[in-house]
Amino acid sequence: MRRTILISSLLLALSGTAMASQVYKWVDAQGVTHFSAQPPQGAQATTINTAAPPPKPSAQEQAAPTFESIADPEQAAIDEKVKQQVAAKEAERRKYCENMRTNLAQLQNNPRVRVEEGGEVRRLSEKERQERISTAQKSIADNCK
Structure with missing residues (x-):
């Protein structure tokens, strides 16, 4: 078989x-x-x-310079700096989103949430807890993917 x-x-x-x-x-x-x-x-x-494959590019076509090789080193340094800044902002945004999701889960799963204000610990009312839940949900929807 x-x-x-x-x-x-x-x-x-x-x-x-x-x-x-x-x-x-x-x-x-x-x-x-x-x-x-x-x-x-x-x-x-x-x-x-x-049945023949397409012809291979000529040596001249293969050796054609790319945009990166034409650009001056000063511009390349600026581009690298911008890429690092964007990566840092993205990491910061991811951490913020992770914290907001954790806070939202705590607010939704725990009806007795306590906060420290002015050195004193107090319990949030149900209205305050719902307001914080809606604020966290809006923040996540606006800032997180």
Whole structure:
């Protein structure tokens, strides 16, 4: 059974190249290029190899300078500094979002939340707790992905 499946798979894989037909290319009297599976009558046609991979880029195309190699070193230093600043801001935002989600979970799961204000610890009323929950949810929706 395995042998039959293996042979069938191989034949199926190879059948694509066996079924590929010739493609002919020619230019008519008006200068229009045509492609067809059959050669034209009374005109010179060239065959196109459809199984060949596309040509590799030339050495000149491969050695083409990139934008980064053209840019001056001063600009590269500025770009790197900006990238570091953006990364630092993103890390700060992630930490803020994590803290807000933790606070929201605490507010939602604990009906007896205590806060320290002016050196004294007091319990939040249900109204204050709901206000803080809505504030935390809004903050998360605005600032976190």
